[in-house]
Amino acid sequence: MDSAVARERALDAAEELFYARGIQAVGMDAVRAASGVSLKRLYQLFPAKEALVEAYLLRRDVRWRQRLADRVDRHQDPRERILAVYDRLHEWFSEPGFHGCAWINSFGELGATSPRVAELARAHKQAVRDYLRTLVSDAGLPADTADPLHLLAEGAMTTAAIFGSPEPALQAKKAAARLLDAAR
Known part of the structure; x- marks a missing residue:
């Protein structure tokens, strides 16, 4: 999966999870599971959860x-x-x-x-x-x-x-x- 696809999948999952459950209630593991993006790739794209929140x-x-x-x-x-x-x-x-x-x-x-x-x-x-x-x-x-x-x-x-x-x-x-x- 290329970086653009991985980024969109991660953002789609983060948006769904953060909006439905709240940012603090959702860990990076939940975003990984919902997006299908490995945790390693997720952290390459978004070095910290705050970077993912900002992008969302x-x-x-x-x-x-x-x-x-x-x-x-x-x-x-x-x-x-x-x-x-x-x-x-x-x-x-x-x-x-x-x-x-x-x-x-x-x-x-x-x-x-x-x-x-x-x-x-x-x-x-x-x-x-x-x-x-x-x-x-x-x-x-x-x-x-x-x-x-x-x-x-x-x-x-x-x-x-x-x-x-x-x-x-x-x-x-x-x-x-x-x-x-x-x-x-």
Whole structure:
């Protein structure tokens, strides 16, 4: 197995395990077993577990934000583009195996002891906030509208994970619509 294939297998296994069970609960042996990548190769690719966690979060960030953009890009109307963020959240919260936000979870587990995990969590959240700021700007709305929209999304993520329901996305969408109407 070449390095690229081994890396993808390891990351696939790590993502599934870390997201479902938590980072601290999953050892490198579990990643080895789930991926079929030998422990020696795994450590050649990722010299420490933190390197694997970093790669997992970076790859997930790209995928997560692309799915969000794909959902938003189905719409032309600037208001609908903003509200599509919450539609994407609803889709995500409805997926089997939804366990909340990987960055919130990672930060909760390791943010106090891993500056790199904390940095990655902040970078992801900032990128999402910046994306909302762009959508708000494109809609011709006041710039300060983006931060409460971001908080609605973040609150929906946490609430959906805790209660195991996609409903918070719909509630956040209603609140976002009201916020957009008030901002006009």
